[in-house]
Amino acid sequence: NAGVTQTPKFQVLKTGQSMTLQCAQDMNHEYMSWYRQDPGMGLRLIHYSVGAGITDQGEVPNGYNVSRSTTEDFPLRLLSAAPSQTSVYFCASTLTQGAHGTDTQYFGPGTRLTVL
């Protein structure tokens, strides 16, 4: 049981380049999400998914796309990277508990992205 895995750990892009941050979990969790962490800002939600085939926008979705073709994988795509997307990106997953609220979210190790 590897938990939540993310690749790559580090990435440097030039402005305008595209790339995909990978996220996978082997816990059969329904809910997956992407956050970005910027200094002094805490973590902010980018996109989330409540199950395979279902995605929605979070607080800061602009410039990012996601898809959820399987329960296990939830990649985050940057179509045209901008310096403002320099950040640390965390993927998280949780087994939702329905009406009683949210189970604990487990985070991947993070991807540190720099856009020049």
Place this chain on the structure above:
Amino acid sequence: AQKVTQAQTEISVVEKEDVTLDCVYETRDTTYYLFWYKQPPSGELVFLIRRNSFDEQNEISGRYSWNFQKSTSSFNFTITASQVVDSAVYFCALSDRGSTLGRLYFGRGTQLTVWP
């Protein structure tokens, strides 16, 4: 609206001192969950505790203790006899039924430095 406030940006203590990290939250929901996460210098997010709104009992886990007070909308975290290994950024987070299921609202974090 949901909001988590961690007013202490940085705290420095000397080893063996006790330290309390403050967390104040806002939510209109009567059912919600509160979390604390630790982010050591290595960067990963480590889950510490999850508490639901129906359970106001304080909790102690080794040197860690949590004081949940609904009357003041606070969920404070105390480390007793701090150690250098406690140096990290600590995040308080909220999830409620009124928000997107599974979404966490994070405070901006408190950087704790424990000096030897």
